[in-house]
Amino acid sequence: MPVSQFGAPTGPGGWLAAHLVARLTAEANRWMIDCLDVGPDDRVLDVGCGPGVGVAYAAAAGARRVVGVDASPVMVRHARRRNRSAVRRGQVEIRQADAMRLPFPNGAFTKAGSLNSLQFWASAEAGLAELRRSLEPGGRVAVVLMARSDEPAAGPVPWVEETVAALRAAGFAGVKVESRSFAGVLHRALLGYGGGKGSGAPLDPTADGVRKGAGLQYHVRRTACRIEDEEP
Helix, strand or coil: CCCHHHHCCCHHHHHHHHHHHHHHCHHHHHHHHHHHCCCCCCEEEEECCCCCHHHHHHHHCCCCEEEEEECCHHHHHHHHHHCHHHHHCCCEEEEECCCCCCCCCCCCEEEEEEECCHHHCCCHHHHHHHHHHHEEEEEEEEEEEECCCCCCCCCCCHHHHHHHHHHHHCCEEEEEEEEEEECCEEEEEEEEEECCCCCCCCCCCCCCCHHHCCCCCEEECCCCCCCCCCCC
């Protein structure tokens, strides 16, 4: 199946891609919601929600409100169908939207996640800035991505360092990287929280050694994720 059907699924091929994504990403979606530590007072945003698996887990975790957005009308239909009961009772909303232009006011959410979506955004930097804008100060973020086939066997991973730098440049603090494998495929969760008043000066990714690998911590655990509320 063409890779484009996973980034922008359309037609019958897109319908099949949605079914495959739902089946193959179930565990990773659950991990993403665990990373966010979703509770009953939370308003949760899932950007690039695909067929709505992460949305369903967030709703099951008891979040007060869960909103999933995806640019693909095929994925939006799948997500609404999967979450139809929660949609009917007003707990869940699924909207078609671009990650570059999230249709929400500033600080609308307490938690935000994205699974295997960032690589399809027109600009990772612009999308992460929108994600930060949509979070209230101190709100948590979890960006989960599969490892790439061309990664070095040891040492710093360039795309991870670049994404960490982009998160910090967008205003996220306490950025950490967690790793976990699902069905033999390594996934990384880039975790942080939105800086706000009293959080200190804006973080400069060119000044904190991120691009050289300094201060970037990797944690390989088989338990739920944890975000530490301080800079490395």
